[in-house]
Amino acid sequence: MEPVDQEKYRKSLGKLESIFRSISDTASEVSSWRCPYKNVEDRCTAKFGCRNQDRPGTSGELYLCLGSDDIDYRSAWETSN
């Protein structure tokens, strides 16, 4: 198997880091108005309870998130196990 070209690899890491920095910046911005656990289908991916979680339609499905992006989502998070 051909060894890795170290110079190319360093450049690749640089590209990837640049993409991830942009992602991190976006994550900080988006989390100011949308719960970071809410996926693109408005389903909740959190491992903890939240008052915005509605019952899933079929077993195994993630909870539907009923939270509005106009209201601070943090107050709905359950804070005990």
Place this chain on the structure above:
Amino acid sequence: MPVTNEDLESELGYVTNPSEQQHIRSLWDEADPLMQDISVSLIKGDNNRVDQLTQEALEAGFTANTILDDGLIAGMAIVGVKFRDNLIFVPEVLVAARAMKAGMTHIEPILSASGIEPVGTVIMGTVKGDLHDIGKNLCIMMLRGAGFTVIDLGVDTSPEEFIEAVEENEAGVLGMSALLTTTMPNMGRTIDAFEEVEMREFVKIMVGGAPLSQEFADDMGADGYGKDAISCVELAKAFMSPDAEHSVSTIG
């Protein structure tokens, strides 16, 4: 070679800025269709498919550099654009990052055989009693992207589990996350536990989470406080540098 994969062409349609689309499209200018398949599978977050295709690509003679650049990173570039434009959100980004890790599992042994070792090993976990993990997961994604080996202990991690993981993996850095004011003290308890087993001097400890501050990190005896995923990576890099003894306690 132009983009021939229909799904990838469709993904490129989300990049609406013409010059940006031209730039991103050029990432596949010299890419084999198999690399395009890897990119699409990563964008979709299909870690099993990325795992399988990366293996196939290596067996077919593609270099690790090619797979990394033309398959995995090129796909992640589109994920970044879709996230920036609110077409996807943090959970989808993390699923794509998991798919990337599946591909990297095949690349890492080749890196090692080529004399490229990980920057360092970092143990990451959310403290005991806390189930909030999204900030930690973003940090892990970024640390792996920066060349670190990361052991993810998940959520609700006890001091004993942190100690065991540091010992077992000979990790130089430990990262703890907490989102609740009620669980924040468990960071201090974990640091105390490292003192009790006389391991504190062997590991740099960084902490992060929404309710934390530099002052709180200093009070509990952490080596560093990261306010976001970027500063988490910069802290870890500073800890691994030869003059780590003089490294800053906060970045960002």
